Amino acid sequence: MQVSKKIVVLGHFGVGKTSLIRRFVEDSFSDNYKVSIGVHITKKVVEVSPEEEVSLILWDLEGTDDLTTIRDAYLLGTHGVVFVFDVTRPSTFQALNADLDIVRSKISKTPLLVVGNKVDLVLKEDLETLFTKNNIETNFLTSAKTGNAVNDLFLHLAKLLH
């Protein structure tokens, strides 16, 4: 059996978790919003170096604005966490640092990437001021719609965990 790494994708609802995974796994996108409940799990094998593969087991969690309600069972055995917020909706990042603290208290010592999604909808300059104003640091700025930085994000994580 291949090396497998469990990645949990979480964040507030409607931020684009499902869309990011769909873009990464199927290279497709839909404008329709179908609310995810519980958890959807998909697998994707990626090449981290020539002749070396890792299978990423992607856990797409139900979005919630109260991260304390995430079911602990979902987080067992997690190797990496992707926290997604929506750059167009302040409510999804206004309490970002507090949200991250909650996540870290639930899964400590696990690499965590902070991702601002839907960057296709805003101007880059506006983003910068927004982030400085809200004291936010991100690892990736993505668009599931255009595919911008989506592969980079997951490949980066795969290499990190490998």
Added chain:
Amino acid sequence: MLDQYQKEYATQNVQFILIDEKGTILETDQAFLKLETNSSIFDVHAFFYTFESIKDTLENALLFSCVHIHFKDEDYVTDIRFVKKKEGYLIIITDYTSHYTEYQAIAQTRNESIINGELVAIKNAELEERENFKNSFIRNFSHELRNPLTSIISITKILSDTALTNQQQDMVTFLQQSNANLKQLLDDILSISMISSGRLKLRENIFSLSQLFDLLRFTYKTRALDNNIEFAVNVDKKIVDLVEGDRLRLFQVLTNLLDNAFKYTQTGSIRLDIQLNQKRANRLNLRFEIVDTGVGISVENQTAIFESFSQLSGEQNSDAPRGTGLGLSIVKGLLNLMDSEIKVISNVGEGSSFYFDLTLKQPLATTSKTSIITPRKKKDKKAKFRTDKKFRILLAEDDINVQTVLFKSLLDTNYFYIDLVSDGALVMEKLINEEYDLLLIDINLPNVTGDQVARLIRDFPFKNIKSIPIIGITAYSYEDDFKAFKKSGMNAVLSKPFEHEELLSTMAKYLK
């Protein structure tokens, strides 16, 4: 028989699978996932990879709820339990698809409505921000315009008092008209920005309707005669005279509508009709209607004429050359404030009728002690000053143009000695070392502003300084600002651009 059925249905949505520690299926029923023994649980669905990481620490049982399983083209939403047994690991999968589908529908509605609410709020906030920016821009811009305009008006006034040839006199008259137009435009723009920023507050008073209508008759009679147009104000006999409301704003609405009518009516007549719609308890509802026989407005333009800057935006329509378009949008805004709405009926070439219904309070005649506001006649009598002595004026103004103009025009009257300072910090020094009868001070001075100076003066221990009359000059023309300035201890505040006579008569009030 029954327990056979029970067995069939009760177990249908629960599946039991027994695996070894490598994940190989040892035993399974076929409740809904058709699995083969000896195959690997990992091949069933990616979820089961989780077994790898939990098996070593698994004590009794562990539950995963609401897990989506896709297997052989079927989707299931399930709860999955792992239980450690002697023979290996037991997996119990319960199919709750229909239950979770209901829950999904609820979550769908909830999330969508929350997100929509957020997006609407964001959009509104953006609109508001843009509107605020626009208003503060207009405010600052008109502030900038007021200084040079004050100079122009004052210099034109000085110029008109010099010896001029007939031709020059005509040009000066033209200049004065243009100045007046420009000032009107500036005031209109400010009115609009005040209305849309909510800074304009209504002030209700008891006033006489008949006096208001007389004033309108009087104001427009000459204009009608000049243009050879019939003009009439017809008032319903059932309307009482004394009412309570914002007389100034009502007057502004009616004059804007009448000005508009005169502008677009070359022949025929213009009428202002006032009808009583309804009278209930102490409220009157009146219909005001302005009817003209002018050029009319096409249906397409009938909403556009009330938009701010509709004409300034460059789309000139031949049949609706409504000036700057500001007058009507002021009407719309003011009536809005008064809970009313302007409406128009018009046919191109036949004329227009603008109308609105307005509710006014009817004060109880006997109990009212409030003084009745009568229209302030425009003072055309010259301000009077003593001639046996000259007054000493300290003028504090930093704008060199305004300074020159004020200095020269005040000096020309021969009533005053004038000292100049251009810095707020120097005013106190001057007042202490010299004696003055009045301080004329620009509010927007460098270092120490006019209102700060006024406060210092009013707190000063020596009576002769403490009680000196102060007249403020400001380019601001907002009500709030005025109030704040007066509170700082100024006796009067004039807003630029002001007329020479207005300044003199204000000064005369405090120089005895």
